[in-house]
Amino acid sequence: MKTMKLKNLLILSVMTSMTAACSKMEFAPVQTELASSAPTNSVSFSQVVGYGNKQVDFLIVFDDSNSMLPDLKKLAASLGDFVGGLETSGIDWQMCMTTTRAMNNVWGFSADFVGYSPAGGTPAYLLKKGTPNLTTIFENTVNAMTIGGSGSADERGLKATYNHFALAGSNGCYRAGAAVSVIIVSNEDERSVGGDASKMKSNDAAGSLLPLEAEDMPANVVAMAKQKFGSDVRFTFNSIIVKPGDKSCEAMQDAASASPSHEGVVYDNLSMMTDGGVGSICDSSFVNNLNTFRDKIVNSMTHMTLQCTPVANSVKIGINGANFTQFKVEGNILKFNSPLIEGTKIDLAFDCP
Template identity: 25%
Template sequence: MKNLGLMGILVAMFALTGCLDNGGGSEVKQDLNNGDFSVVTDPEEGGGNSGGNTDEGSTGGNAGGGSTPTTPEAKEGLEINKGATLTGSTKLALDFYSPFVAAYVKVSEGDTCATGAWVDYVDSGTLNSSKTNQNVPVSAQFRDHDGRTSACYTRSIYIDQAGPEIIFAKYPSAPVEEGLDVEIVFTVTDVPAGVASVTCSFGTTSKACAAGTNKITFPKMAGGDYSLKVSAKDKVGNASEKSISFKVSSMYKQMVNNVRVNEYQKVDILFVIDNSGSMEYEQKSMASRVRNFLDVVKGLDWQIAVTTTDPVHKTLGDGRLVQLANKPGQYILTSSMNDTDARNTLSSTLQRSETGSGSEQGILAAYRAIERSLSSSGGNANFIRNDSQLAVVVISDEDESANGPKNDPANFVKFVQDSFGAQKAMSFHSIIARPGDQACLKGEGYSAGFRYEQISKLTGGVIGDVCATDYAAQVQGIAEGVRKTLKSITLSCAPVVDAMRSILVLKDGQVYDGTRKMEGLNLVFDQMLPQGNYEVYYSCVK
């Protein structure tokens, strides 16, 4: 911020409209002046109120004890934009109210009067701030010709130049088959100005929408490419716009997955923990809530690591593995560890004490954790093994809060498939504020986890309740789901099964009739698959 004197940003230099010989206040004794020109005042003898204002808005006492006529409250110090607390402009209008007849004024951006320079006093001026989307304090101090200096007066105003935030929570992540309904859920919010208006357009058609959470359903869609555009303005005039596009098709593509199955029972398990402030209640007992997880995966060749939903923290976020509790330099638990040690270490590591970013992005965190493992980055090195299956467990009270490619459920599944040549079965489990669970959403659940629900359904994962007081049953279900991953083949897209299309499985060139069922994109068999080379033929919507 440039100060008012050096940068010439005080304008409208008006002459002072009145002068008082003693500065308009009580006479100040010479021996009360400090060397730095600050003023120390003693109370008047007699114990009464001197009539001077020591705090903004205070009034003098009545020496006679009778009623005092109501008078307008005197202004003192400075005022920004006539007392407004919010503005959409970085150009701030300042009005000055010195407690005495001032010769000079010093204005600083900040609340300590530390950065400004003394300039000739004027009644008003402007300040061009370089700060936006935050509360901006401005302070002023006054001095007369005799060197008397006032206190430092501070006022602040929030400069808001960001449009409303538009987040798409639920939308088609893959082509939709013709004739099906399409549901899109999105939220429009703005802090601190508030949302003034929201408009939605679907092609050339307008759709009703408003601030807050919106759910729009498009019934029985015909084939084609579609886009929903959401535009919003806040109450100080800032605008924003976002759109989501999807495709409706009745065409099918033929797919084949070639998978080599070994008799190993290897699985890598990634916990993604919401460490934001809204999770404080759940975090208090996180260790006890997940205490039985290792009991259910006993006997498997497992590796377990932990990361957080924080997308930006330089040591605990952006998919970096969290250092294990009480184990400096170690980031990965293994099944070769002592059971008691492993259980205590996992519980202590999952219970986070820090307060992470409020922009929770669990899908992104899992995506980045895998990327870091593939590039052998830091503590993530060697976490994802080539010949193991993969399970992700997210525990969060809020949905994925961004819309980038790495936040998308379908993109995450494709990334895993492409990175490991379709050889790795994977499942994504979510302990969340489940959509429609009003008791949780009115309690400790911050917002419904639409995308976590979507990715769990996509991969046959468990969907649990983050508001539950004990996660024991849910954790057991997730651990059993991890075991189920070892009996699964993850397909590249959702297969279509009807009178003309089916799923064909060959083992070493022969039809394999093992009992199975589809759970999302996972073809799950009742029994462990015998070692061999498998081919899975199926059809998907293009």
């Protein structure tokens, strides 16, 4: 009898242990299932795009090769309205100018504006806010330029920009803390074809295919801007070019001159790197292009970093009280399809997992 009781006790003990063990094994899946169906964390907040520094220093880079005169005249006719719009926006601007070829054997040499007689010791190559008759000054300057000739076929807008920045301490074109904005107009690329042999055309001049050097590289121009103006400089490079892939525009430019045009691939790259604007050189007027540049020059917001990667399709945005859908989400980065300018109110809601 004692033996039977002992056996029964052992069996009961084993069964109890097995039951407890089975209970533990079943508990974990239940926790996992509950966690996966747990409610999400809803986030919502509002903010206003801040107002930035109202000082902007401009560098205009003219391509003065022999096919560019009609396009430079279009730019001159548009710049007066553009700068007038800057003043209406309350921007304290100043502007210098250079060309895509060396002047006086110096790349990035600041050229004088024509018909401009500044007071107070300001050099003739430095236009400032409040200058009267701007359109006339721009037109006089373009009409006085030497179009074509020695060295003009080797267009180096980035090298000119790089060297102009490098000379910032001596040319007086840049103020401490000001935003920096470059505008280039060209119907070719850096060194005509951007160092790309596949872009060469049968009527390109002999020796047109030249390698890009350090000063011709977009990343090095950005590095020079940060070196001279500070790592937090608000720098935009804006291009009026034959846009990459725009074969119709390229054909129009080719037909207008004996010199071939080329897509501005390298210029486009630097504009993309700096969130600058890109306009078409084939537009009948450059007013819209320049207005786009102006909107990018004022303080703006292009993206926001969210506290989590939001649940799919949970992001809801209101802009100044209206529903807004022109955005995309990449991980925890919210990107707006176009910059939101200063003063814009953003209402944002999304779910975190």
